[in-house]
Amino acid sequence: MSDQKKKKLTPVQQEYQAFARRSEPGRPVLLNSVRAFLAGGVICLLGQFVQDFFLWNFDFTEKTAGNPTVAVMILLSVILTVSGVYDHIAQWAGAGTAVPVTGFANSIASAALEHRTEGFVLGVGGNMFKLAGSVIAFGVFAAFAVALARTLLARLGGS
Amino acid sequence: METYFWAFVVGGLICVAGQLMIDVARLTPAHTMTILVVAGAVLAGLDLYQPLVDFAGAGATVPITSFGNALTQGALSEARHFGLTGILTGIFEVTSAGISAAIIFGFLAALFFKPKG
Numbered sequence A: 001m002s003d004q005k006k007k008k009l010t011p012v013q014q015e016y017q018a019f020a021r022r023s024e025p026g027r028p029v030l031l032n033s034v035r036a037f038l039a040g041g042v043i044c045l046l047g048q049f050v051q052d053f054f055l056w057n058f059d060f061t062e063k064t065a066g067n068p069t070v071a072v073m074i075l076l077s078v079i080l081t082v083s084g085v086y087d088h089i090a091q092w093a094g095a096g097t098a099v100p101v102t103g104f105a106n107s108i109a110s111a112a113l114e115h116r117t118e119g120f121v122l123g124v125g126g127n128m129f130k131l132a133g134s135v136i137a138f139g140v141f142a143a144f145a146v147a148l149a150r151t152l153l154a155r156l157g158g159s
Numbered sequence B: 001m002e003t004y005f006w007a008f009v010v011g012g013l014i015c016v017a018g019q020l021m022i023d024v025a026r027l028t029p030a031h032t033m034t035i036l037v038v039a040g041a042v043l044a045g046l047d048l049y050q051p052l053v054d055f056a057g058a059g060a061t062v063p064i065t066s067f068g069n070a071l072t073q074g075a076l077s078e079a080r081h082f083g084l085t086g087i088l089t090g091i092f093e094v095t096s097a098g099i100s101a102a103i104i105f106g107f108l109a110a111l112f113f114k115p116k117g
Helices: A003-007 A010-021 A030-059 A064-083 A086-091 A102-115 A121-125 A130-158 B002-023 B029-045 B047-056 B065-082 B084-090 B096-112
Strands: none
Touching: A030 A064, A030 A086, A030 B002, A064 A086, A064 A102, A064 B096, A086 A102, A102 A121, A102 A130, A102 B065, A102 B096, A121 B096, A130 B029, A130 B065, A130 B084, B002 B029, B002 B047, B029 B047, B029 B065, B047 B065, B065 B084
8 A cells, every 4th residue: 555545544543554464374385386386387488389270271471370369369368257166267377367368358358247147238248347457458558658669769760 | 397396386386375265365366466467567577487387387487476477478579570569469369268168168157057055
């Protein structure tokens, strides 16, 4: 928590915050990292197999093979999400399943499933991007800023 | 064979970076993903992400950082041909497959299945 936020709390609240932090069980950082490494590595390894499959068996180049690869990974992720398997793996793997693109697909599919009872328009459509939305919004804005800066710099440089 | 090794190692390491942000920096998973995407977009702008893709293959293209990279790459390549408006038309050029697939399969999942557990 930032210092600015801390100042607004009463002394009792500050005391409680400190107390809560002391009693919080420590996180097994090393174990979590090893699990994330293994799970993330395996998912990327799988992605490499899928990509090579498309490269060898169809008319794809290194660049264009990325699209069907991502689509297949996402399809696999949604199937695992629907069958409830992805959540189990995610509990074990932590960021190992969240960081790959399969985690992005999982967040969309699980949000869509979860809010199904609220109807298809307000529930599924409205909540699909609940988690993935910030990734897309920040990604797009960052890409816009970076591309704008590069384009303007190239113009100034006269190249 | 070597590609598979580096795909595993580099992909694993990017996930470890995410895990450390969650465990050590105490960020929420949503903040972690957002930071990784922005990092990918910025690295692409510095021409540093493509070398990683050439080196590690799917180890660099499967993690979410690659989404940021693809957004910037698409914007830059269209900007080269069409100027500033190219940035707007190009941002989703490369990532269309990923976003569309996630929406379509996610929607189908909600149509035909109920949540488990």
